Amino acid sequence: MEDKSRVVVLPAEPSKSFWMDDKTVSPEYLEQMSSYLVQLALNNSPETFEHNMTQLLKYADPEKRGDIELMLLKQGRQMKSSNSSTSFIPQSVEVLPRSMKVAVSGNVRQFIGNVLTSTTQKCWTLQFRYAGTRLWVQSMHETNCKKPFENSSKKEA
Numbered sequence: 001m002e003d004k005s006r007v008v009v010l011p012a013e014p015s016k017s018f019w020m021d022d023k024t025v026s027p028e029y030l031e032q033m034s035s036y037l038v039q040l041a042l043n044n045s046p047e048t049f050e051h052n053m054t055q056l057l058k059y060a061d062p063e064k065r066g067d068i069e070l071m072l073l074k075q076g077r078q079m080k081s082s083n084s085s086t087s088f089i090p091q092s093v094e095v096l097p098r099s100m101k102v103a104v105s106g107n108v109r110q111f112i113g114n115v116l117t118s119t120t121q122k123c124w125t126l127q128f129r130y131a132g133t134r135l136w137v138q139s140m141h142e143t144n145c146k147k148p149f150e151n152s153s154k155k156e157a
Contacts, residue, residue, distance in 0.1 A: 038088060038140070039088060041072065063138075101149060103149060107120065
């Protein structure tokens with residue numbers, strides 16, 4: 001008989017409990033982490049950007065960190081040059097647990113100074129890798145809201 005242990009984790013501000021074992025993590029953990037990381041990427045101002053980027057990069061897969069950092073730096077430069085800020089209001093999260101992919105959709109509100117200049121529906125897809133007890137984000141990018149997993153070979157149930 002194989003001894004299998006599972007750790008139940010409760011986030012600081014729990015909306016759901018989740019678990020991880022030696023091989024995988026629960027869909028709820030992927031959902032919670034994706035929501036957190038997208039918030040760090042999209043709730044930003046010129047003043048908060050550096051801090052949020054540093055926090056997000058702590059979760060970046062060491063092999064993919066450079067790509068994620070370049071994407072974030074480009075976003076930060078655009079934000080600083082236009083003195084704009086963004087806030088993200090999540091609406092839905094879809095998880096493909098076997099492939100460790102998550103799509104987060106919601107509205108991004110952009111401000112220039114204190115003036116709301118646009119509200120746009122955006123979708124972000126995140127790809128994760130689980131190694132031991134560590135969940136790493138390998139990629140995160142804006143995607144088509146109607147087909148967020150378009151590049152997936154097979155839709156998971």
